[in-house]
Amino acid sequence: MTADRIATALARIETAIARIDAASSDIAREATANAESKAAGSSARVIELVNVHERLREQVAESLRELDDILAKLED
Template sequence: MSATRIDQAMARIGSAMERIDAARARIEASKGEAPASPGSSRVMELVNAHERLREEVADTIGELDALIEELEQ
């Protein structure tokens, strides 16, 4: 396995972690705001953003698993 692929994977992981931290900060900042109604577009935006982040994290973990498996061979 080349160092370049490992570096690229690590960069993607770092980027994903930064987005997760930013999302967490936005959630913390919004705690003082009035709660949104269950059917509001803001709630749907948050649900969609969460789903995109979840999928990206799952993809990144899959890449890490593949890299680890390749290193173990």
């Protein structure tokens, strides 16, 4: 192999390595963005579930107060 062909082959290899490196960086950034998006979505879902739980707890407490009132009236 001549020196020119070796230099050309090395240049092509270096170019390919640069493209692979750029692609892997893009994939890593995309994976990070997806993970952050899922985490944010999960946090929003947890907050929503906590709010729903609180509303249900209040409804149950109100229902128990109403039952107590009804039982108190029946005892009189």
